[in-house]
Amino acid sequence: MQMGKLMGVIIGLLTIVITLAIAPSIATANAAVSANLSTLLYSHGSSMIGMAVVVTFGAPLAILGLLAMGGLFTVGSWKGSASMRDMLGVIFIAVTVIVGLSFMLNILDYSDALIEAGSGGFETVLYGLIPLMCYLAVIGLAGFGVAKGVGKVRGKKTSSASAAGY
Numbered sequence: 001m002q003m004g005k006l007m008g009v010i011i012g013l014l015t016i017v018i019t020l021a022i023a024p025s026i027a028t029a030n031a032a033v034s035a036n037l038s039t040l041l042y043s044h045g046s047s048m049i050g051m052a053v054v055v056t057f058g059a060p061l062a063i064l065g066l067l068a069m070g071g072l073f074t075v076g077s078w079k080g081s082a083s084m085r086d087m088l089g090v091i092f093i094a095v096t097v098i099v100g101l102s103f104m105l106n107i108l109d110y111s112d113a114l115i116e117a118g119s120g121g122f123e124t125v126l127y128g129l130i131p132l133m134c135y136l137a138v139i140g141l142a143g144f145g146v147a148k149g150v151g152k153v154r155g156k157k158t159s160s161a162s163a164a165g166y
Contacts, residue, residue: 015070015087022094024060029101030059031136036105039111048111049128051135058139062097063153065142066090072146093141100138 025061041052059129069090109130 011084011087012041012070012072014020016067016089017101018087018091019063019070019094022091022098023066026062026094026101027059027099028057029098030055030062033058033101033104040103047115047124047128048131050132051108054062054132054135054139058135062139062142065139065146066094066097068091068146069142096155097141099137100134100141104131104138107131129152 029032037055041048059153070087077086108131114130115124115127118124
């Protein structure tokens, strides 16, 4: 039983190390999104609502979320056993965030074209929200994994407590 806990802690720490190795790619992809957004905002005057604010702290939120997932697996391994599947889940989400941020460049360009083609008013506001919602969905993937991991750790805690008769 102790060997399973030790392997779980090793897998959790390895997940944190791999996440830190992938983190510069997330920061680079987010910097490209920020540069593209700056170009669109200053050259066309597009009204992409909230993007200028959110893009500045999107990469740190995603990276910290992925690190928290790795930490949860480390903590969770003391209650049960973590597996390679948990580590691969964190890596999969990290790669998905990188790919999603890469697609954000196209989403920004096409949303800008859609805003330019619109007649103004309500359309401009609605079309300006599209990139924000897409960006929040990409960054929110890491937060979803953390929420799922917390539920997993709490679930093991309550199930073991109920099995013990508490």
